[in-house]
Amino acid sequence: MSDPARFIDIQKVTKRFGSVTAVDAVDLQIARGEFFSLLGASGCGKTTLLRMLAGFESPTEGEILIDGQPMAAVAAHRRPTNMVFQSYAIFPHLNVGQNIAYGLRKERLPKLELKKRVDEALEMIKLSGYASRRADQLSGGQRQRVALARALIRRPKVLLLDEPLGALDKKLREEMQLELRQLQESLGITFVFVTHDQEEALTMSDRIAVMSAGNVLQVDDPHSLYERPSCAQVAAFIGSMNFLKGKVRGRENGHAVVEAEGLGTIRAEAVAGEFGEGAPILLAIRPEKLAITDSAERAPLDNYVGAIEGKIAAASYLGDRSHYYVTLPGVQRPLAVAAQNVDRETEGWLQSGAPVWLSWQPKGPILLPAE
Amino acid sequence: MSTIARQGRGFRAGYAFLYLAFLYIPVLFLPLFSFNSGIYVAFPIQGWTLKWYGTLLVNDRLHEALGNSLEVAVAAALISTTLAIFAAKAFTRYRYRGQRLSLGVVMLPMVMPDIIVGVSLLILLNQVGIGLGLHSVIIGHTMICLPFAVAVLMSRMEGFDRNLEEASLDLGEGPVATFFRVTLPLILPGVVASLLLTFTISFDEFIIAFFLSATDTTLPVFIWSQLRFPQRLPTVLALGACILVFSACLVVFSEWFRRRGQVSAGPGVWS
Ligand SMILES: Nc1ncnc2c1ncn2[C@@H]1O[C@H](COP(=O)(O)OP(=O)(O)OP(=O)(O)O)[C@@H](O)[C@H]1O
Ligand SMILES: [Mg+2]
Numbered sequence: 001m002s003d004p005a006r007f008i009d010i011q012k013v014t015k016r017f018g019s020v021t022a023v024d025a026v027d028l029q030i031a032r033g034e035f036f037s038l039l040g041a042s043g044c045g046k047t048t049l050l051r052m053l054a055g056f057e058s059p060t061e062g063e064i065l066i067d068g069q070p071m072a073a074v075a076a077h078r079r080p081t082n083m084v085f086q087s088y089a090i091f092p093h094l095n096v097g098q099n100i101a102y103g104l105r106k107e108r109l110p111k112l113e114l115k116k117r118v119d120e121a122l123e124m125i126k127l128s129g130y131a132s133r134r135a136d137q138l139s140g141g142q143r144q145r146v147a148l149a150r151a152l153i154r155r156p157k158v159l160l161l162d163e164p165l166g167a168l169d170k171k172l173r174e175e176m177q178l179e180l181r182q183l184q185e186s187l188g189i190t191f192v193f194v195t196h197d198q199e200e201a202l203t204m205s206d207r208i209a210v211m212s213a214g215n216v217l218q219v220d221d222p223h224s225l226y227e228r229p230s231c232a233q234v235a236a237f238i239g240s241m242n243f244l245k246g247k248v249r250g251r252e253n254g255h256a257v258v259e260a261e262g263l264g265t266i267r268a269e270a271v272a273g274e275f276g277e278g279a280p281i282l283l284a285i286r287p288e289k290l291a292i293t294d295s296a297e298r299a300p301l302d303n304y305v306g307a308i309e310g311k312i313a314a315a316s317y318l319g320d321r322s323h324y325y326v327t328l329p330g331v332q333r334p335l336a337v338a339a340q341n342v343d344r345e346t347e348g349w350l351q352s353g354a355p356v357w358l359s360w361q362p363k364g365p366i367l368l369p370a371e
Numbered sequence: 372m373s374t375i376a377r378q379g380r381g382f383r384a385g386y387a388f389l390y391l392a393f394l395y396i397p398v399l400f401l402p403l404f405s406f407n408s409g410i411y412v413a414f415p416i417q418g419w420t421l422k423w424y425g426t427l428l429v430n431d432r433l434h435e436a437l438g439n440s441l442e443v444a445v446a447a448a449l450i451s452t453t454l455a456i457f458a459a460k461a462f463t464r465y466r467y468r469g470q471r472l473s474l475g476v477v478m479l480p481m482v483m484p485d486i487i488v489g490v491s492l493l494i495l496l497n498q499v500g501i502g503l504g505l506h507s508v509i510i511g512h513t514m515i516c517l518p519f520a521v522a523v524l525m526s527r528m529e530g531f532d533r534n535l536e537e538a539s540l541d542l543g544e545g546p547v548a549t550f551f552r553v554t555l556p557l558i559l560p561g562v563v564a565s566l567l568l569t570f571t572i573s574f575d576e577f578i579i580a581f582f583l584s585a586t587d588t589t590l591p592v593f594i595w596s597q598l599r600f601p602q603r604l605p606t607v608l609a610l611g612a613c614i615l616v617f618s619a620c621l622v623v624f625s626e627w628f629r630r631r632g633q634v635s636a637g638p639g640v641w642s
Contacts (some may be wrong), residue, residue, distance in 0.1 A: 048497075054537075054541060055540075056537055056540075056541075075538040075545075076541060077540045077541070077542075077543050077544055077546075077549075078543075079547050082541055082542065083538070083541045085534045085537070085538060087532055087534050089532060089534040089535050089537070089538035091535060091539075091553060092531075093556045102539070102542050102544075102552075103543050105543075105544070105548075106543055106544075133459060147546075150538075151382075151541075151542075154542065154543065170424030233403070236626070262503065303383070307540075324614075
C-alpha cells in the first residue's frame with residue numbers, strides 16, 4: 001500500500017521531442033480518489049504529460065509511480081490506467097457493445113456475464129439499448145460517453161481524460177461536467193483531467209495544476225487558485241485580473257503597504273510570499289472586487305476603501321451584470337470592473353464617458369511579484 | 372458565350388478525343404481481330420468467328436502456362452502484400468533515423484527498369500545456387516510488386532487515427548492483438564486492393580518472367596513464344612483479349628473496393 005496522497009507520483013519528469021521541451025521537470029503528486037485537472041493554454045504539455053501516465057510516451061528524465069509502482073518498465077497495455085481520448089477513438093469497425101466490451105477479452109468472462117457488464121455500462125452512460133448501434137451512428141456526446149464506458153468497464157485505478165468535453169456544445173458540456181463529477185465521486189476512481197477551459201477546471205476539480213510552457217506554475221484547489229494565485233501568469237489565466245505597477249512601502253497589521261500607480265498608497269495582502277521594502281511588485285485586483293458608483297457622495301460604500309475618480313471608457317450591459325472599463329488618471333490600461341445589477345433602476349446604465357468612483361474592500365487587492 | 376471560349380472548348384474536346392483514341396484504339400484491335408476468321412491481322416476482316424476461343428480450351432501448354440502464372444501471381448501478391456503491411460506500418464507509425472532513406476529504397480523498384488531486375492536476379496540466383504524456375508519468378512515479382520503494395524497500404528494507414536491503436540493498447544491488448552483486432556480490420560480494404568493490384572502486375576509481367584522462368588513458362592512468356600508461328604497468332608489474340616478483360620475487371624474491382632472501404636469507414640475514421 002502506497003501513501004494515498006502520492007497515489008500518482010510524478011518525479012521531476014521531463015519530456016523532450018528533439019529540441020522541443022514539451023514537459024520540463026514537472027513534480028506532481030496526485031492523491032487517491034482525487035479529481036485532478038491539468039489546466040493550461042494550447043501547447044503547454046498537458047497531453048504529453050497525460051500520455052506519459054498512460055505509457056504512450058516515456059519520460060526523457062524523471063520517474064512516474066502509480067500506487068507505489070514505478071511505471072518505467074510497464075508497457076501501456078499493462079498499466080492500471082485507462083484513457084478517454086480527445087478524439088474519443090471509438091473503433092469504427094465495431095458496434096457500441098463491442099467497443100465497450102473491447103477491454104474485457106482477457107478476463108474471459110462467460111457470455112452472459114459479459115453481456116451483463118456491458119449492459120450495466122450502457123446504463124451508467126444512459127445509452128441502454130444502443131449496444132448494436134454502429135459507431136458512426138452516434139452523436140458527439142454519445143461517442144464521448146461510449147469512450148468513457150469503454151475505459152471505466154476495466155475498473156482502472158486511474159482514469160485519464162484528454163479534453164473529453166472539448167468537442168461538445170456548451171449546454172451538453174455543462175451537463176457532462178456535472179455527470180462526470182458525480183460519476184467520479186460514486187466510483188472513487190482517481191481522475192486526471194486535461195482541459196484548457198479554466199471554468200471547467202474550477203467547477204469540476206478537487207485540485208488543479210496550472211501549466212505553462214511545460215512547467216507547472218501552481219497546484220491548488222480552485223478557491224486558492226483564484227483568490228491566492230502565486231504569480232501574475234496564473235492570476236491572468238484564471239478569470240481576469242487588473243494589474244497595477246507599484247512598490248512596497250512597508251507593513252501594517254499583517255498587510256503590506258504599497259504605492260500603486262493610480263491608486264496611491266494602499267494596503268494589500270501578499271499572497272505569494274513577502275517582499276522587502278522598495279521592491280517592485282504588481283498590485284492585482286479582480287474586476288468583481290471593485291465597486292463602482294456614479295456619485296462621490298455614495299462612495300466609498302460601507303466597509304470599502306478608496307473612492308478614486310475615473311471615467312468610463314467602455315461599458316457592456318449583460319443583464320445580470322455589467323462590465324466596464326474605467327480609466328484612472330496616471331494608469332495606462334483601463335481597469336476592468338464587473339458590477340452585479342442588483343437595483344433595477346439605478347444600476348447597469350452607466351455610459352461611456354461618465355465620471356465614476358471606484359472603491360474596494362480592504363482584502364480585495366493582492367500583491368504579486370513583478371515579472 | 373464568346374467565340375474564343377467556344378473555340379477553346381471545341382479544341383479541348385478534340386484533344387481529349389485524340390488522347391483517348393491514342394490510348395485505347397490499339398488495345399481494341401486485339402479483341403477485334405480475335406473474332407476475325409482469317410489468320411492475318413489485316414483489314415478487311417474476312418468473317419466473324421469464335422473458333423480461336425475454341426482453340427484456347429484445348430491447348431495443354433497454354434493451360435500449363437496459365438497455371439504457372441496463377442501460381443506465381445498468387446504467391447507474389449500474398450508475399451508482397453504481407454511484407455508491405457509491415458513496411459507501411461513502420462513508415463507511418465514510427466519515426467526513426469534513416470526513415471526517408473529506407474522508404475526510398477523500398478520504393479525504388481517502381482522506377483527501376485524490369486530488365487535490370489531480371490538480368491541481375493538471373494545472375495544472382497544462379498550464383499547462389501537457387502537456380503531458375505517459378506520460385507525465382509516469384510522472388511522477382513515480389514520485388515517489383517512491393518512498392519505498389521506499400522503505396523496502397525501507406526495511404527490506407529495514414530488515413531486512420533493512430534489513437535485507435537493506442538486506445539487498443541490502453542484497453543489492455545498487446546501490440547500483436549492490437550494489430551489483429553484494430554489495425555488489420557481497418558486496413559482490410561487496402562489489403563484487398565493491394566492483393567488485387569499486385570496480382571495483376573505479376574500476372575501481366577513478361578521481362579522478369581522471361582529471364583527467370585527457365586522451362587516453366589508463364590502466360591506472357593508463352594504468348595511471346597507463340598508469336599513466331601503466324602498461324603497461331605489468332606489464338607494469341609483471343610487469349611490476349613481474355614487477359615485484357617480479366618485484368619481490367621481486377622483493377623476496377625480493386626479500386627472500387629479501396630474507395631468503398633474509405634467511405635464506409637468514413638466518419639469513424641476521419642473525425
Ligand atoms: N510527438 C511529438 N513530436 C514532436 N513534438 C511534439 C510531439 N508531441 C508534442 N509535441 C510538442 O510538445 C509541446 C506540447 O504538446 P502537447 O500536445 O502536450 O500540448 P497540449 O498542452 O496538450 O496542447 P493542446 O491544448 O493544444 O492539446 C508542443 O509544442 C508540441 O508541438
Ligand atoms: Mg492536448
